Structures are given as C-alpha cells and as structure tokens.
Amino acid sequence: MTRITATYDIETPSGLAHAAAVLAGEQSTGTFVRLASETDELRDRSGARVENITQTATAKTPSLPSRKTGDTYERGLVTVSWPMGNFGTSLPTLMSTLAGNLFELAELSAIRLVDVDLPEQFAHDHPGPQFGVEGTRAFMGGHKGPLIGTIIKPSIGFTPDETADLVKTLVTAGIDFIKDDELQANGPDCPFEDRLNAVMRVINDHAERTGKRVLYAVNITDEIDQMWRNLDAMDRVGATCAMVCVNSVGLTGLRAVRSRSKALIHGHRAGWGLFSRSPDIGVDFGVMQKLWRLAGVDHLHVNGLANKFTESDDVVARAARSVQQPISKHGGPAHTAMPVYSSGQTIWQVDPARQLLGNDDFIYCAGGGIMSHPSGVADGVNSLRAAAEAARLDIPLEEFATPNSPLRKAIETFKKPNITLSDF
Amino acid sequence: MTRITATYDIETPSGLAHAAAVLAGEQSTGTFVRLASETDELRDRSGARVENITQTATAKTPSLPSRKTGDTYERGLVTVSWPMGNFGTSLPTLMSTLAGNLFELAELSAIRLVDVDLPEQFAHDHPGPQFGVEGTRAFMGGHKGPLIGTIIKPSIGFTPDETADLVKTLVTAGIDFIKDDELQANGPDCPFEDRLNAVMRVINDHAERTGKRVLYAVNITDEIDQMWRNLDAMDRVGATCAMVCVNSVGLTGLRAVRSRSKALIHGHRAGWGLFSRSPDIGVDFGVMQKLWRLAGVDHLHVNGLANKFTESDDVVARAARSVQQPISKHGGPAHTAMPVYSSGQTIWQVDPARQLLGNDDFIYCAGGGIMSHPSGVADGVNSLRAAAEAARLDIPLEEFATPNSPLRKAIETFKKPNITLSDF
Numbered sequence: 001m002t003r004i005t006a007t008y009d010i011e012t013p014s015g016l017a018h019a020a021a022v023l024a025g026e027q028s029t030g031t032f033v034r035l036a037s038e039t040d041e042l043r044d045r046s047g048a049r050v051e052n053i054t055q056t057a058t059a060k061t062p063s064l065p066s067r068k069t070g071d072t073y074e075r076g077l078v079t080v081s082w083p084m085g086n087f088g089t090s091l092p093t094l095m096s097t098l099a100g101n102l103f104e105l106a107e108l109s110a111i112r113l114v115d116v117d118l119p120e121q122f123a124h125d126h127p128g129p130q131f132g133v134e135g136t137r138a139f140m141g142g143h144k145g146p147l148i149g150t151i152i153k154p155s156i157g158f159t160p161d162e163t164a165d166l167v168k169t170l171v172t173a174g175i176d177f178i179k180d181d182e183l184q185a186n187g188p189d190c191p192f193e194d195r196l197n198a199v200m201r202v203i204n205d206h207a208e209r210t211g212k213r214v215l216y217a218v219n220i221t222d223e224i225d226q227m228w229r230n231l232d233a234m235d236r237v238g239a240t241c242a243m244v245c246v247n248s249v250g251l252t253g254l255r256a257v258r259s260r261s262k263a264l265i266h267g268h269r270a271g272w273g274l275f276s277r278s279p280d281i282g283v284d285f286g287v288m289q290k291l292w293r294l295a296g297v298d299h300l301h302v303n304g305l306a307n308k309f310t311e312s313d314d315v316v317a318r319a320a321r322s323v324q325q326p327i328s329k330h331g332g333p334a335h336t337a338m339p340v341y342s343s344g345q346t347i348w349q350v351d352p353a354r355q356l357l358g359n360d361d362f363i364y365c366a367g368g369g370i371m372s373h374p375s376g377v378a379d380g381v382n383s384l385r386a387a388a389e390a391a392r393l394d395i396p397l398e399e400f401a402t403p404n405s406p407l408r409k410a411i412e413t414f415k416k417p418n419i420t421l422s423d424f
Numbered sequence: 425m426t427r428i429t430a431t432y433d434i435e436t437p438s439g440l441a442h443a444a445a446v447l448a449g450e451q452s453t454g455t456f457v458r459l460a461s462e463t464d465e466l467r468d469r470s471g472a473r474v475e476n477i478t479q480t481a482t483a484k485t486p487s488l489p490s491r492k493t494g495d496t497y498e499r500g501l502v503t504v505s506w507p508m509g510n511f512g513t514s515l516p517t518l519m520s521t522l523a524g525n526l527f528e529l530a531e532l533s534a535i536r537l538v539d540v541d542l543p544e545q546f547a548h549d550h551p552g553p554q555f556g557v558e559g560t561r562a563f564m565g566g567h568k569g570p571l572i573g574t575i576i577k578p579s580i581g582f583t584p585d586e587t588a589d590l591v592k593t594l595v596t597a598g599i600d601f602i603k604d605d606e607l608q609a610n611g612p613d614c615p616f617e618d619r620l621n622a623v624m625r626v627i628n629d630h631a632e633r634t635g636k637r638v639l640y641a642v643n644i645t646d647e648i649d650q651m652w653r654n655l656d657a658m659d660r661v662g663a664t665c666a667m668v669c670v671n672s673v674g675l676t677g678l679r680a681v682r683s684r685s686k687a688l689i690h691g692h693r694a695g696w697g698l699f700s701r702s703p704d705i706g707v708d709f710g711v712m713q714k715l716w717r718l719a720g721v722d723h724l725h726v727n728g729l730a731n732k733f734t735e736s737d738d739v740v741a742r743a744a745r746s747v748q749q750p751i752s753k754h755g756g757p758a759h760t761a762m763p764v765y766s767s768g769q770t771i772w773q774v775d776p777a778r779q780l781l782g783n784d785d786f787i788y789c790a791g792g793g794i795m796s797h798p799s800g801v802a803d804g805v806n807s808l809r810a811a812a813e814a815a816r817l818d819i820p821l822e823e824f825a826t827p828n829s830p831l832r833k834a835i836e837t838f839k840k841p842n843i844t845l846s847d848f
Contacts, residue, residue, distance in 0.1 A: 047580060083613075090609060115640060153461070154454070154461060155455065157462070221514075308530065309525070310489070
C-alpha cells in the first residue's frame with residue numbers, strides 16, 4: 001500500500017459529496033478556484049482521493065458556527081487517501097495534511113479525524129518504542145504482572161527532599177512504579193536535578209537492599225536542549241524512565257527525546273481533552289497514539305475506567321487496546337506500547353482493565369486507591385496486586401479475598417464504581 | 425509580578441465558584457480528595473488562586489457532554505493565578521499547567537483558555553523573534569510598505585523545476601514574498617533541497633540583476649535534526665526565510681529551530697482550527713501567539729479579513745493586532761512579530777487590514793487576488809501595491825485608481841467582500 005488513508009466524521013451544509021471533495025482538494029492539489037496549472041496529470045499523481053462516503057445523520061442546525069450555512073446539515077464518515085509521494089513518512093507533514101487547515105473549512109460544521117491507516121513503511125521509517133513491555137520488565141529485574149503504580153501528590157509544592165520522603169514510603173510499601181505529576185517538571189521551587197538525585201538515592205538504595213528496582217518516571221518535559229541535559233542527569237544516577245508531556249513538547253520534541261534516551265519514555269497526554277472532548281471537532285486517540293508510538297513512547301496514558309474525568313469507559317477501553325495493536329495493519333514492526341491506566345482507580349477497575357486487554361502488559365496507577373487503604377500504603381499496594389492476581393485467574397474479588405486480607409479491607413473501603421463497557 | 429494569570433471561559437453544572445476552585449486545585453496542589461500532606465503552608469506557597477469570577481450566562485443544557493450533569497449550567501469568566509515558583513518560565517510546563525488536564529474536568533461542560541498575563545520575566549528568558557519587522561526589511565534590502573506575497577499553488581504536485589518556473593514568473597512580476605504551501609515540505613516527489621536550490625537560483629539571479637531580494641519562505645517543517653539540516657542547506661544558498669508549521673512540530677520544535685536559525689522564521693498555524701473553532705473548548709489565538717513569539721517566530725499567520733475559512737473578521741482583527749503587542753504588559757522586550765494575512769485576499773481587504781494595525785508592518789498574501797488579475801501577474805502585484813499606497817494615504821481605492829491602471833482593472837474584476845469589524 002502506498003497511500004495514507006484517513007477517515008473523518010464531518011457535518012456540512014453543502015452536501016457530503018461536495019464537502020468531501022473540498023476537503024480532499026484543500027489538503028492536496030486544489031485551491032478555492034481551480035488553476036490551469038492543476039493539470040489532470042498533476043492531480044492523478046498528487047491529488048487526494050475521496051474513497052468512501054457514508055451518511056449517518058441529518059440535522060437542522062450546525063454543530064459548530066461557520067460562514068457557510070444551509071437548511072440542513074448532512075453528517076457522515078468520509079474516507080480520503082493521499083499518495084505517499086506527497087510527504088513520505090514525515091510525521092509533522094502528516095499532521096499538516098491530515099489535521100491542518102481542514103479544521104477551518106467553511107464547508108464543514110463539524111470535523112473529527114477518527115481513523116488513519118498507515119502504510120507499512122511508516123513502521124519501518126520510525127524508531128518506535130525503544131524498550132516496550134519487555135524492556136520495561138527487564139529494567140525492573142524481570143517484573144511479572146501489571147505494574148502497580150502511583151503519582152506523587154500533592155502534584156506540586158513538595159521540595160526535592162519531601163518528594164524523596166514520599167518515595168521512600170512508597171518503595172517500602174512495595175510499589176512498582178512512581179511518577180511525577182505533569183505539573184512538576186523543573187520549577188525553581190523543586191529543580192529537576194535536585195529532585196531526581198534525591199529520589200534516585202532512595203530508589204537505588206532500595207534496589208541494593210531488596211533487588212527490586214522501582215521505576216521512577218521523572219518528568220523531563222522542557223525545551224529540547226534541557227530535556228537532553230535531563231536525560232544525561234538521569235543516566236548519571238541510573239534513572240530508567242523519562243516522563244514526557246507529549247502535547248506540551250509536540251511531536252518533534254518527543255522524537256528528539258527518543259533519539260538520545262537510554263531510558264524508557266513514559267508518555268503523558270496532559271491537554272488531551274482539547275483534542276478529544278468535543279464530539280464535533282478533534283482527533284480520536286486511536287490516531288494520535290500511532291504517531292506518539294512511532295515517535296518513541298514506551299508507555300502511554302489512556303485514562304482509567306470509571307475515571308474522575310469525562311471520558312466514557314468505551315473510549316478508555318478503545319484507547320487502552322489501541323496502543324497494543326500494530327502501527328500498520330499491512331505489516332512492519334508492531335511498535336506496541338504499554339497502556340497506563342490512571343484517574344480514580346481502585347481495586348475495582350483492575351479486572352475489567354485486564355480483561356479488555358487480555359494480558360498483564362499494563363501500568364495501573366492509583367492515588368487514593370493506595371494511599372487511603374485503611375491499614376496503610378503497603379496494604380494498599382498489596383490489595384491492588386491481589387486484585388491483579390484475581391483478574392489473571394478470572395476469579396471475582398469477593399471470592400478471591402481471604403478474610404482480613406488487604407484486598408478484603410479494600411473491598412470494604414472503596415465503593416464499587418459503575419463501569420459501562422459495550423464493546424468488550 | 426511573580427504570578428502567571430490566566431482567564432478561562434467556563435460552563436459548569438456545579439456552580440462557578442466550585443468549578444473554579446476545582447480547576448485551580450487540579451492544576452496545582454489539589455487532587456480529588458484533599459491529602460494531609462497538602463498543608464496550608466504548601467498551599468500558600470504553590471497553590472493556584474482564583475482571582476476573579478464573572479458570570480455571563482445560564483443554560484439548561486451542557487455545551488459539551490460530561491460525566492457530571494445538573495439542572496442548570498452556569499457560564500462565566502474565571503481568572504486563576506499561579507506562582508512562578510511552580511514552573512518558572514518554562515513554556516512546555518506553562519502549557520501542561522494552563523492547558524493540561526483541566527480540559528477533561530467533569531465539573532466543566534465548556535472550557536476555553538481566553539487570556540494569559542505573563543510576568544516580565546518571560547520576555548527576558550526567551551529569545552523571541554530574532555529579526556522581526558526591521559530584520560525582515562533589512563533582509564530584503566530595505567523594503568518599505570507591507571510585503572505583497574503569494575503562496576505557491578497548486579499546494580502540492582509541482583516538481584522542483586516547476587516550482588522554480590512559477591517563482592520566476594512571480595519575481596519577474598515584482599512580488600516581495602513567496603511561500604511554500606504547508607503541505608509541501610520534503611516529500612519524495614519534491615525533495616526539500618532540490619526545491620530550495622532550484623528556487624534560490626531564480627531568486628538569487630533576480631537579486632543580482634535587480635538588487636531586489638525576494639523572500640522565499642521555504643517549508644522546513646520536519647523532525648528537528650532534519651530541520652537543522654534544512655537550515656544548513658538554506659544557509660548554503662543564501663535563503664533567508666524558513667517556514668515552520670508550528671502546530672505540526674510543537675512548541676519545543678519551534679524553539680529548536682530558533683536556536684540554530686540564521687534566517688527569519690515564518691510561523692504557519694495549520695491545524696489552528698482544532699484550537700479555535702469550537703466556542704466551548706479551545707485556546708484563543710491571543711494566548712498561543714505569545715508562546716510562539718517567545719519561542720521565536722518573526723512572522724505569524726492570522727488568517728484574512730473576509731477569508732474563505734470560518735473565522736469572523738473580529739477574530740482575525742484581534743489576532744493581527746495581538747502579534748504587534750508586547751509579550752508582557754509589565755515590561756521587558758516586546759518581541760513583536762509581523763502578522764501575515766492570507767486566504768481569499770484581494771485589493772479590497774488591504775485598507776482595513778492596514779487600518780486595524782495602524783502601520784505597514786504586515787505581510788499580505790493573495791493567491792487568486794494576484795494570479796487572476798485580467799492583465800497578468802505583474803499587474804496583480806501592482807494593483808495590490810497601489811491598494812497598499814491608497815491605504816497608507818487613507819484614500820478610497822475607487823478614488824485612488826487612475827483610469828486603465830492595474831488597480832482600476834482589479835476593482836472591476838474582484839468582487840468587494842462584506843467586511844464586518846465591530847472593534848475597530
């Protein structure tokens with residue numbers, strides 16, 4: 001396959017066929033008025049092609065304000081393809097083409113990029129995750145099962161030493177994974193390198209005594225030269241996981257981190273709501289996660305089932321599964337990443353989180369679900385690990401939990417949330 | 425001033441005061457449940473503060489779907505401030521904080537970041553435009569007045585030689601500025617360096633013969649290492665303007681270009697509709713343009729009056745003015761950039777485009793407005809230059825145009841668009 005294919009959910013007052021043609025034209029050889037220089041031969045070579053149109057609804061009012069109006073607004077899925085000759089496998093130009101000016105077309109009163117089908121060549125031309133699941137487990141000394149993790153809270157405000165104190169509590173409690181909050185990067189009140197060094201002393205000390213190497217995803221998010229210096233600082237103290245806020249640095253910043261990193265890249269999607277929240281404009285996670293994986297994330301946040309934010313469980317489930325699927329269905333390296341569940345997670349979401357993946361290759365981050373356990377942080381971690389074991393054995397939590405165990409106490413403490421999964 | 429202040433337009437089923445508090449908490453020291461470790465002292469030092477709340481409307485239905493619902497939805501402007509100690513002047517962490525997880529808060533059924541007030545320190549800590557207006561004019565040999573420019577069309581599909589042929593027509597016609605389309609970067613069918621070299625031969629030859637150095641904004645958008653190689657290639661052939669699709673490369677990619685560029689940086693905002701199009705989620709241009717200028721753009725696209733896309737004329741006018749205003753109202757380098765008008769521009773929008781700025785420090789790009797002139801491309805350029813002179817002298821076009829002049833023919837050819845400016 002030598003064409004890139006994208007599917008959009010659009011709404012238009014101009015008729016779906018016309019709107020699709022405008023979209024394809026604007027994003028390839030066309031402009032508002034056809035030029036003599038846009039010859040048939042040039043169009044055949046470089047033009048985008050409308051591959052399919054499926055109407056899904058009709059409305060009386062537009063979903064988004066627009067210069068163009070009409071009596072009715074047709075909604076539907078349109079699939080458009082581009083020849084690879086236009087931009088090869090460049091991710092930034094893929095973005096300019098698939099998610100560029102088209103968002104502003106007056107012919108569209110809604111537009112979401114919902115799917116992209118990439119030729120195998122993309123999977124070959126990009127580095128992808130450097131370590132992935134196997135590498136993550138290897139860094140930890142062969143860890144089995146899902147990683148039980150947490151986020152340093154308060155998100156911001158701790159000094160480096162206060163951070164290290166909390167990390168000591170957490171590693172002593174047997175946690176597998178600890179991450180900085182996305183707000184905590186390299187501010188004057190908690191400088192990156194001071195925090196890194198303080199935390200890594202605790203982690204290295206714990207590893208020496210126990211043989212267990214806890215992953216610390218330290219937030220390196222910054223300008224590129226500073227992120228590279230942060231990677232060097234990590235290397236000096238044996239830190240193995242770099243967290244990057246992928247929207248805050250942008251695609252090329254992520255790729256620049258990948259080019260120099262000896263550590264895992266933990267992709268945080270802060271700001272994702274801007275892309276995902278409106279049903280009428282945006283980009284589906286299934287599209288962006290391919291680009292982030294091609295650029296090199298080993299782990300990628302997917303929100304959590306019954307989360308505290310706004311995404312439905314179906315959206316979260318699709319996101320989690322998407323990062324374990326191959327980049328291109330036509331072949332090449334799969335470049336799979338580990339999904340990271342987070343936000344309002346307790347023992348109750350472990351089982352469905354595992355079942356929808358069918359494996360243990362995920363990171364499960366809980367805050368209150370660990371820290372609010374009635375008999376302490378260690379029992380909080382143990383209760384989640386027991387829940388993961390129950391999920392692996394496909395035994396209901398209530399049945400699996402022995403009397404007075406950490407899991408039993410967690411069952412009695414945390415309210416079972418309502419999870420609504422239609423696809424799984 | 426040592427706090428960063430941001431204003432949001434939000435809608436909520438939970439009451440504006442509560443929603444504002446949740447937003448401030450989520451983006452600083454708070455989490456869903458207050459932790460014992462979030463002490464009053466820590467909160468005083470690092471917490472975000474709600475500075476102001478102004479209700480603007482009440483609705484019966486939510487603007488965006490959300491997990492939290494209510495009987496009514498209050499809408500209003502909330503202003504929140506953060507201490508600089510949390511993240512200093514880091515632009516990526518500014519983004520994670522001001523435009524991060526808050527877009528996904530269940531308490532919000534609409535959220536737009538509409539303004540940011542940056543301390544003077546930001547203007548000192550970032551490079552800003554390297555050349556700006558004065559540098560742009562100097563590169564051209566002292567050009568006066570607005571730059572009359574155009575975009576190479578078809579957007580994509582020309583070979584390097586075909587591109588150079590069109591550029592020859594344009595420079596012979598007396599144009600000041602030529603840019604690649606955002607779709608044309610470094611695809612296999614028109615490799616960057618071949619195109620650059622072919623075009624620069626024409627431009628350098630023209631400069632030698634006439635003394636006029638036309639600016640060619642060549643689209644360098646790519647991964648960072650490739651953009652740096654592109655800059656080197658530009659340097660070798662005396663190219664003086666690098667176009668970067670700021671959304672496609674991300675903030676840190678733009679800054680990385682600035683760190684190595686000896687050329688002007690022409691900022692293209694392809695994809696901006698995703699941020700701007702919905703009234704209920706997004707970021708106002710006035711906010712993002714500050715970040716792009718701090719990171720180093722010399723020129724920045726602002727759409728055009730009576731454009732072919734969806735933005736209203738008031739939005740375009742505010743955008744154009746914003747890039748000429750200082751970064752911080754508290755002091756420091758102003759870091760102003762040149763606004764670039766584009767999309768459906770003819771002789772008719774020159775006057776209002778100038779009046780709303782009050783100066784000639786802008787780039788005016790026309791496609792059909794030049795190429796469709798009845799007596800040819802040179803007269804197309806001349807008609808726009810005459811329109812700019814009429815605007816400077818504040819004389820109506822119809823009065824300024826002499827009989828049979830290029831401007832007169834343009835008046836007779838191009839339909840006068842309806843421009844609606846309320847603020848100016």
